Amino acid sequence: MKIAGFIKTTLLDWDGMVACTVYLAGCGLRCPYCHNREMVLNADTVDGIDEKDVLAYIEENSDFIDGVVVSGGEPLMNEDIEKFLKKIKALNVKVKIDTNGLFPEVLDDLIGAGLVDMVAMDVKSSLNERYNAASGAIVDLDIIRKSIELIIGSGVDHEFRTTAVPIYVKDDDIKNISMNIKGAKRYRIHQFRNKVTMDDALSVLNPYPESKLINMAEIAKEYIKDVKIRGI
Numbered sequence: 001m002k003i004a005g006f007i008k009t010t011l012l013d014w015d016g017m018v019a020c021t022v023y024l025a026g027c028g029l030r031c032p033y034c035h036n037r038e039m040v041l042n043a044d045t046v047d048g049i050d051e052k053d054v055l056a057y058i059e060e061n062s063d064f065i066d067g068v069v070v071s072g073g074e075p076l077m078n079e080d081i082e083k084f085l086k087k088i089k090a091l092n093v094k095v096k097i098d099t100n101g102l103f104p105e106v107l108d109d110l111i112g113a114g115l116v117d118m119v120a121m122d123v124k125s126s127l128n129e130r131y132n133a134a135s136g137a138i139v140d141l142d143i144i145r146k147s148i149e150l151i152i153g154s155g156v157d158h159e160f161r162t163t164a165v166p167i168y169v170k171d172d173d174i175k176n177i178s179m180n181i182k183g184a185k186r187y188r189i190h191q192f193r194n195k196v197t198m199d200d201a202l203s204v205l206n207p208y209p210e211s212k213l214i215n216m217a218e219i220a221k222e223y224i225k226d227v228k229i230r231g232i
Contacts, residue, residue, distance in 0.1 A: 001080040002026070003049040004039035004073065008057060013069045014096050014118065020061075021069040022054060024078055029100055030136030031124065032199035033165045033192060039073050040198070051084070059091050067094035067117065076103035076110075085115040096120065101147035102139070111154050119151050119158045125168050126176035134168035136198065145180070152183050159186035161230075164208055164216060166192065174216045178223040187224045189216055191231030 005023030007013070013021045023036065025043040039046050058065060068088050075081055076099050088095055096118035099107060110116050124134035127141050151158045160181045162169060174189070181187060192207045208216075210232045220227040 001051075001078040001084060002043065002046070003051060003054060004043070004046050005036075006049050006054055006057075008061075009065075010069070013071070014067055017066040017094070017096075018064055019067045019069050019096070020058065020065055021071055024070065024072045024075045024081075026077055027072055027074040027100070028077060028102055028137065029074070029139070030198060031134065032136055032197060033163060033168075033194075033202055034136075034198040035193065035196045036073060037196065037198045043073070051087075055087055055091070058088065058093060062091050062093055065093055067096055069096045069098065071098035074100050074102065076106045081106065082110060082113065082115065085110060089115055094118070098122075099147070100124075100135075101144045104143060104147040104150050107147065108150055111150075111156055116156055119154070119156055121147060121151055121158070121160050123148070123160050123162050123177050123181065125162070126173040127180050128176070130168070130173060134165070148181055148184075152181070157185065159188055160184050161188040161190055163190045163192055164213060165202070166205060166208055169216075171216060171219055174219050175222075178220040182223045184224055186226040186228075187220050189213055189220065189227070189229050191229070193231070 002025040004025035007021040010019050025039040027040045094117040097116050098120045101121045125131050131139050194203050213229045217227045217229055
């Protein structure tokens, strides 16, 4: 397991919480709009941060840190993830996991062990043939559905989220996603940012205007009560 990034204090990565964010290198997807390309493409060579330093910071600042966001990349693909989360929980802080939904068995085990307080899962696009293009990989949609079902039924606080990349996410996709996550606590639609992307061609793609995202949120609200837009 390699820690490729560490944000010591953030109010953005976990709503209502003072958190720090740990980024673990590696991911099985190649989403064209991914902004963490270095830790995905160069997981073996990207500079790592000593786990001891990260844990020491959390322990020293546990009086004001409410929780730790473990993100990536895809954190659940790391074999040592359970050991790492146990070390964090031992410091008396909460844990949020960011995931792409490809490892439902791992997530189930972590939730069952009481190591996860919050889950945020990315749903890339419609759960059909459009999903592969938005993911940059061949994805078994049954696994995605299994993760959605697990998260909604887990009793753990959670949200689902979609980055509204104009060529991958349209109104019909938001409707399809919302239908598939019906019963979720929260759904967040993220504005696309073209500053740093996996696929350089997307750097010239203009994000949707705010009015378009508002319309997408209204579509989602037909199926989910708590829908908000981030990044506008």
